[in-house]
Amino acid sequence: MSVTAEIPTQDLEARLSPGALVTDRDVIDSYASDKALFCPAGQALALVRARTVDDVVAVMSFATQHHIPVVTQGARTGLSGAANAVDGGLLLNVAAMDQVLEIDEVNRTCRVQPGVINQDLKTALAEHGLAYPPDPGSVAISTIGGNVATNAGGMCCVKYGVTKDYVRAMTVVLADGTVTKLGRPTAKGVAGLDLAALFVGSEGTLGTIVEVTLALKPALTQPITAVGIFPDTASAGRTVTEYMGSGANPSMLEFIDDPSVAMINAYGDFGLPDDVGALLLVQSDAKGAGAMEELEAFRRVAESNGGSEVFVSDDPADSQMLVAARRAVAPAMEKYAHTRGGGELVDDVCVPRSALGEFFERLALIDARFDVEVATAGHAGDGNMHPSVVFDAGDEAQVSQAQEAFAAIMQLGLDLGGTITGEHGVGFLKREWLGRELDAGARLMHTQIKNALDPLGILNPGKMFGV
Numbered sequence: 001m002s003v004t005a006e007i008p009t010q011d012l013e014a015r016l017s018p019g020a021l022v023t024d025r026d027v028i029d030s031y032a033s034d035k036a037l038f039c040p041a042g043q044a045l046a047l048v049r050a051r052t053v054d055d056v057v058a059v060m061s062f063a064t065q066h067h068i069p070v071v072t073q074g075a076r077t078g079l080s081g082a083a084n085a086v087d088g089g090l091l092l093n094v095a096a097m098d099q100v101l102e103i104d105e106v107n108r109t110c111r112v113q114p115g116v117i118n119q120d121l122k123t124a125l126a127e128h129g130l131a132y133p134p135d136p137g138s139v140a141i142s143t144i145g146g147n148v149a150t151n152a153g154g155m156c157c158v159k160y161g162v163t164k165d166y167v168r169a170m171t172v173v174l175a176d177g178t179v180t181k182l183g184r185p186t187a188k189g190v191a192g193l194d195l196a197a198l199f200v201g202s203e204g205t206l207g208t209i210v211e212v213t214l215a216l217k218p219a220l221t222q223p224i225t226a227v228g229i230f231p232d233t234a235s236a237g238r239t240v241t242e243y244m245g246s247g248a249n250p251s252m253l254e255f256i257d258d259p260s261v262a263m264i265n266a267y268g269d270f271g272l273p274d275d276v277g278a279l280l281l282v283q284s285d286a287k288g289a290g291a292m293e294e295l296e297a298f299r300r301v302a303e304s305n306g307g308s309e310v311f312v313s314d315d316p317a318d319s320q321m322l323v324a325a326r327r328a329v330a331p332a333m334e335k336y337a338h339t340r341g342g343g344e345l346v347d348d349v350c351v352p353r354s355a356l357g358e359f360f361e362r363l364a365l366i367d368a369r370f371d372v373e374v375a376t377a378g379h380a381g382d383g384n385m386h387p388s389v390v391f392d393a394g395d396e397a398q399v400s401q402a403q404e405a406f407a408a409i410m411q412l413g414l415d416l417g418g419t420i421t422g423e424h425g426v427g428f429l430k431r432e433w434l435g436r437e438l439d440a441g442a443r444l445m446h447t448q449i450k451n452a453l454d455p456l457g458i459l460n461p462g463k464m465f466g467v
Helices: 009-015 024-028 053-066 118-126 143-151 195-199 235-246 258-267 290-304 314-327 329-338 354-367 398-416 431-437 442-453
Strands: 045-048 070-073 090-095 099-102 109-112 167-173 179-183 209-213 223-228 253-258 280-282 309-313 341-348 375-379 383-390
Touching: 009 045, 009 053, 009 383, 024 045, 024 253, 053 070, 053 090, 053 209, 070 314, 090 431, 099 118, 099 143, 109 118, 118 143, 118 314, 167 195, 179 195, 223 290, 223 314, 235 253, 235 280, 235 290, 235 329, 235 354, 258 329, 258 375, 280 290, 314 329, 329 341, 329 383, 341 398, 354 375, 354 398, 383 398, 398 431
Parallel strands: 045 090, 070 090
Antiparallel strands: 099 109, 109 209, 167 179, 167 209, 223 280, 223 309, 253 280, 253 375, 341 383, 375 383
């Protein structure tokens, strides 16, 4: 749909909170995309910065009336193009709906609006002795609504799970403006289909989430930390497989390869060793002596798989610095990519933990095959790897090589029984690959559900489903 003056945006403005509708072209275009490369951003008709549920209802009702596409956005920190504008559509940004509505200490739940920043929620909960564990790399800037829309994970997932494990209930505005409540705040409940779970990871293709009820944990115990140094990535991968196979239950198990370590060290002083093949960062928050026992078990497994050194520390300052180093991968890689032409494609494949050794062996072959650089970090404990392809974005040959390497990594994930995305989502970037991962029956169900909830096809068209 092309942008046209025939659509009466003044009618929409009259239904919205004062100042919510933005028609200034420069402002609209500044909201047109997230952080993904190779994902087109169309020219939106207008931007709505919603402040209330009524604003969202007004947008959906207006869009249905005029058959206008709607792209719901939060902080636009995504890496798949799911928040990108489409021609002639409305950008519905809910970042300003950012209130923590309730913290229930007895039932260990909270109710939040979609624009609440993940880290801000954690800070608010800490005052009540409670914790919300999911912690994506963008924890300081990403919103809960966006986390739910992509089923975000993070470094604590190996023990505490991902976003979907904490979503109890939600309020959703459907395509025609209907407001509905899904799920329930109780710890148990099997009355009807789990429709709330259906919306987790749906990337704005089924409706707009305007409130979420989350399950919480008691404040987490301060962990102790170990770092294992390995001669190559495959030995680190085998260590993860054997360690987790032993019944270990670490609260964190992260992987960083040699190129990523070098980028981190060039970015800031985090105390990481130079010239390593790979590094595993492990934490345990088990009670009493259990934490040290888990890390000593890691030491034994690491050394049996060729690990040259394992450092264990119970100093909270060491733990904080090492976690900060892991979180620095993204900005460090971005800084490095700027020195190599600015191109950076962050992949997000997840494979069974048992396949990590083979994954790294075959990833090394991909790296050698293409004229680009591949640097990898990821959540080793649950098999979710983030190989990043760094290239010169101004060199057509390198751009082509980068895209081929990116595709080869996704195919590798599927070949090893994994998935094309563990937590970043499908969006536009991987929509063609979704059909390769799903079988015919699953593809049919996806299409039928989409058509039932969005019969006009106005909700984030062209994303995920490719329609």
